[in-house]
Amino acid sequence: MDGAWSAAAVRRAESQLMAQLPPGTLMQRAAAGLATECARILMQQRRKRGTAGVYGSTVIVLAGPGDNGGDALFAAARLARRGARVFAVPVMGDRVHPVAAAALTRAGGRLVATPPRHCDLLLDGVLGIGGRPGLPGRAIDQLAAIDADTIVAVDVPSGVDVDTGAVPGSAVTADVTVAFGSRKPCHVLGRAALLVGRLVLVDIGLAPYLDPHPAVRVADDGDLAAWWHEPGPDDDKYTRGVVGVAAGSERYPGAAVLATSGALAGPSGYVRYAGTAAEHVRRRHPEVVCTQEVKEAGRVQAWLAGPGFGTDEAALAELRHVLESPAPVVLDADALTLIGEYPSVLSQREAPVVLTPHDREYERLYGSPPAEDRGAAAAVLAKRLNCTVLLKGHHTVVASSDGEVWANPTGRPQLATAGSGDVLAGFMASLLASGMGGAKAAVAASYLHGLAGGIAGAGHRTVTASDVARALPLAVGATLTAAETPSKRS
Ligand SMILES: NC(=O)C1=CN([C@@H]2O[C@H](COP(=O)(O)OP(=O)(O)OC[C@H]3O[C@@H](n4cnc5c(N)ncnc54)[C@H](OP(=O)(O)O)[C@@H]3O)[C@@H](O)[C@H]2O)[C@@H](O)CC1
Numbered sequence: 001m002d003g004a005w006s007a008a009a010v011r012r013a014e015s016q017l018m019a020q021l022p023p024g025t026l027m028q029r030a031a032a033g034l035a036t037e038c039a040r041i042l043m044q045q046r047r048k049r050g051t052a053g054v055y056g057s058t059v060i061v062l063a064g065p066g067d068n069g070g071d072a073l074f075a076a077a078r079l080a081r082r083g084a085r086v087f088a089v090p091v092m093g094d095r096v097h098p099v100a101a102a103a104l105t106r107a108g109g110r111l112v113a114t115p116p117r118h119c120d121l122l123l124d125g126v127l128g129i130g131g132r133p134g135l136p137g138r139a140i141d142q143l144a145a146i147d148a149d150t151i152v153a154v155d156v157p158s159g160v161d162v163d164t165g166a167v168p169g170s171a172v173t174a175d176v177t178v179a180f181g182s183r184k185p186c187h188v189l190g191r192a193a194l195l196v197g198r199l200v201l202v203d204i205g206l207a208p209y210l211d212p213h214p215a216v217r218v219a220d221d222g223d224l225a226a227w228w229h230e231p232g233p234d235d236d237k238y239t240r241g242v243v244g245v246a247a248g249s250e251r252y253p254g255a256a257v258l259a260t261s262g263a264l265a266g267p268s269g270y271v272r273y274a275g276t277a278a279e280h281v282r283r284r285h286p287e288v289v290c291t292q293e294v295k296e297a298g299r300v301q302a303w304l305a306g307p308g309f310g311t312d313e314a315a316l317a318e319l320r321h322v323l324e325s326p327a328p329v330v331l332d333a334d335a336l337t338l339i340g341e342y343p344s345v346l347s348q349r350e351a352p353v354v355l356t357p358h359d360r361e362y363e364r365l366y367g368s369p370p371a372e373d374r375g376a377a378a379a380v381l382a383k384r385l386n387c388t389v390l391l392k393g394h395h396t397v398v399a400s401s402d403g404e405v406w407a408n409p410t411g412r413p414q415l416a417t418a419g420s421g422d423v424l425a426g427f428m429a430s431l432l433a434s435g436m437g438g439a440k441a442a443v444a445a446s447y448l449h450g451l452a453g454g455i456a457g458a459g460h461r462t463v464t465a466s467d468v469a470r471a472l473p474l475a476v477g478a479t480l481t482a483a484e485t486p487s488k489r490s
Pocket residue numbers: 010011014026027030064065066067068069071092126127128129130131132133134135136154155156180181204206
């Protein structure tokens with residue numbers, strides 16, 4: 001498991017590490033890693049666009065008053081020694097890291113009030129983990145005036161709320177963010193995560209000192225492999241888990257087809273469908289056993305209820321039947337609307353429930369839209385309803401009722417397509433049926449669904465929900481293989 005640590009947790013780890021090192025060592029490690037990445041970017045730009053490599057390139061630094069500016073200035077000094085023309089602009093009066101500014105000047109860089117209008121690379125060293133949200137006015141003006149081929153944020157895109165990923169004011173939009181020691185929540189949560197661009201982690205030796213419980217957990221291939229239930233020689237279709245899908249209607253048969261596609265792509269051995277779109281499901285998936293009603297479906301190890309299901313009395317009655325079962329349940333789409341209207345139907349429930357709201361559904365359940373701190377927003381709803389909550393978005397968040405928050409690292413815009421959520425919900429129910437716990441199933445489903453979106457959309461192809469369902473087994477295979485041979489994943 002990987003994670004993202006709050007600014008305070010990073011500072012605690014940093015002070016333990018620094019106590020054992022000569023002064024300035026950590027900043028030099030950070031600056032060296034940053035300069036290496038900048039040099040790589042400049043070389044790539046030369047190959048692609050025929051512009052300068054490091055030698056002869058123009059680099060502008062927006063330098064804030066603290067150590068973040070220090071990192072940027074020391075890295076820029078390294079680039080200046082390799083022949084880059086470096087201009088550093090102090091953006092908070094004259095306050096800049098004095099030792100780093102002197103190092104830059106010695107290397108041939110210049111501190112200026114007005115830099116060139118165009119540069120090959122702009123280093124955002126305005127604010128790091130000591131920054132409050134928002135940017136100083138001079139930084140805003142410079143960002144508007146400078147045309148940069150690539151913007152590299154130092155540690156975090158300046159202006160974001162580091163611990164929550166909220167972006168209440170102006171902030172830098174980076175092409176690449178070079179982060180030191182660990183991810184911070186802003187790299188994986190909320191609108192801030194959209195400003196990060198490609199994230200590069202520089203190892204500065206902090207890992208052994210970080211709290212084992214990060215503020216936000218981030219799953220990796222190893223977690224997925226550890227949680228996955230591989231069928232053994234004694235398994236049969238029942239022991240692998242039976243998943244029940246209560247979805248779709250005469251009006252929305254597609255939701256039933258897509259949700260069962262998702263369920264069939266998962267690890268369970270048997271998929272039952274209960275609902276009025278049975279004919280459509282049977283035609284598309286002859287392996288699914290269909291009934292008209294939940295009551296007739298027989299035993300299952302996990303249910304999905306909700307996609308395309310309707311919100312009328314018949315749907316409410318079916319939802320009640322699902323919730324009466326002792327099996328874990330995923331509630332999606334129309335089931336969330338029904339829970340918002342009749343919250344008492346959840347109150348008797350003891351077996352795990354996973355809710356999968358997008359923002360409007362969240363509002364129906366919670367009474368107000370999710371806060372900009374989406375990790376906290378998911379966690380308060382999870383606690384109130386004693387459920388796991390998967391809050392959908394460009395960076396999906398999962399919160400368990402005991403306060404664990406996970407950010408999904410694999411999401412991508414291609415997944416914002418009709419029916420994609422039905423596939424996700426069906427797949428998640430299959431993971432639950434195979435014995436995975438509520439939060440793990442939600443985390444694993446969003447992780448693999450994101451990878452499947454990438455596989456289906458490779459080569460910038462348009463992606464449909466059916467494509468995502470077809471790509472899910474490939475995503476599973478790639479993840480389990482990569483976990484065995486970590487170097488195989490590019
Ligand atoms: N931790 C580590 O492991 C390592 C950390 N390292 C680096 O240190 C960075 C953290 O540096 P840092 O603590 O000096 O804080 P930083 O973010 O540069 O800025 C604080 C200054 O900004 C000001 N200020 C704040 N908000 C503002 C606003 N909205 N608008 C305007 N001004 C604002 C605030 O002034 P104040 O107003 O509070 O007086 C203060 O002067 C970290 O991100 C990483 O890059 C690496 O070198 C090595 C390993």
